[in-house]
Amino acid sequence: MDAVTYPNDRVIFFITENMIPLRVAFDAQPLSADFNIKWTPAIITLDPDGNEHHRTVGFLAPEELIPSLLLGIGKSYFESDQFDTAIGSLEKLLGEYPESGSAPEAIYLRGVCRYKSTHKPEPLKAAYEQLTAEYPSSEWTKRAYPYRLL
Amino acid sequence: MERGFLETQSERKGEIVMTKNIKWETEIDAALALARVEKKPVLLDFFNPG
Numbered sequence: 697m698d699a700v701t702y703p704n705d706r707v708i709f710f711i712t713e714n715m716i717p718l719r720v721a722f723d724a725q726p727l728s729a730d731f732n733i734k735w736t737p738a739i740i741t742l743d744p745d746g747n748e749h750h751r752t753v754g755f756l757a758p759e760e761l762i763p764s765l766l767l768g769i770g771k772s773y774f775e776s777d778q779f780d781t782a783i784g785s786l787e788k789l790l791g792e793y794p795e796s797g798s799a800p801e802a803i804y805l806r807g808v809c810r811y812k813s814t815h816k817p818e819p820l821k822a823a824y825e826q827l828t829a830e831y832p833s834s835e836w837t838k839r840a841y842p843y844r845l846l
Numbered sequence: 847m848e849r850g851f852l853e854t855q856s857e858r859k860g861e862i863v864m865t866k867n868i869k870w871e872t873e874i875d876a877a878l879a880l881a882r883v884e885k886k887p888v889l890l891d892f893f894n895p896g
Contacts, residue, residue, distance in 0.1 A: 697893070702868055711868055715889040718877035719870035722892045727874060733892045742888040744881035746874070765889060772887050 697737050697755060704758040715741075715765065741768030749775055763793035767802055774805060779813040782806075800834035803827055807840070817846040 701707055711717050720727050722736045731740060731748070739761075741750040750768030766789040773782035786806040790799055807823025824840040831837055871877040874890070881888050 697891075705866075708866055708868055711889060714886060716877050716881045716884065716886050717868050717870050717889045717891070718874060719872060719891045719893060720874070722894050728892065731890075731892065736892055736894045738892040740890040740892070742878075742881075742890055744878055744885070744887070746878055746888075749887070768889075769887055 701756060701758050701761050707758045707761060710762050710765065714769065739764070741765065741772055743772050743776065747775075759793065760796055760798070763789045763796035763798040763802070766793075767798040767805075770802065770805060770809075774809055777812075779809040783809050783813075794830075800827055800831040800836035803831070804836040804840055807843070817843075821846040 722728060722733050722738070727733075731738070735753050737753070737755065739752050739756070740748055742748055749772040750764070752764055756764055766785050770782045770785035770789070773779070773785065783806055786802045786809070789796070789802045790806070793799065803823050803826050807819045810819030811817060820840070820843040824837070824843040827834060827837040827840050828844075870891075871880065874888075877888050877890075880886075
């Protein structure tokens with residue numbers, strides 16, 4: 697991460713604009729135990745109250761880290777019922793990083809956010825159809841499978 | 847200096863090269879306090895300093 701990802705200009709800009717960056721050694725206590733850290737790099741998105749919303753373990757290239765962080769931000773808003781704000785983060789992810797590993801989960805979560813904000817089932821079926829068409833082998837396509845019947 | 851950026855200088859073949867790095871917080875309480883003020887989530891990176 698230090699050699700490739702964190703020195704990247706887009707990564708620096710994204711993190712500086714959108715997040716508060718906090719770096720802790722893997723064995724620093726009590727945080728390491730609190731977050732059950734077993735391997736590094738472990739990259740976690742927290743809300744301002746310290747609640748965890750997203751975690752990745754292992755190296756991420758710049759073109760994967762930024763969408764992963766956008767997904768984490770989106771999940772943070774989703775889990776605090778701020779669906780429109782969550783959709784904004786997910787749309788940015790899907791618009792700028794459609795090839796990233798985070799994209800299928802973003803489509804799934806965007807569908808759920810739209811459903812939660814409208815109480816209409818169509819967004820869930822649309823998410824399934826997009827996942828089937830664009831990411832047929834994704835686990836998120838499998839998770840959306842029941843929505844085909846809506 | 848802009849918060850979040852840490853400017854450093856290094857010399858390369860006689861020229862000064864300005865680079866920008868992420869300015870990491872190192873204490874969670876300080877990071878969460880900033881997050882509340884700036885209304886931003888926290889990126890918490892557990893790393894191996896080697």
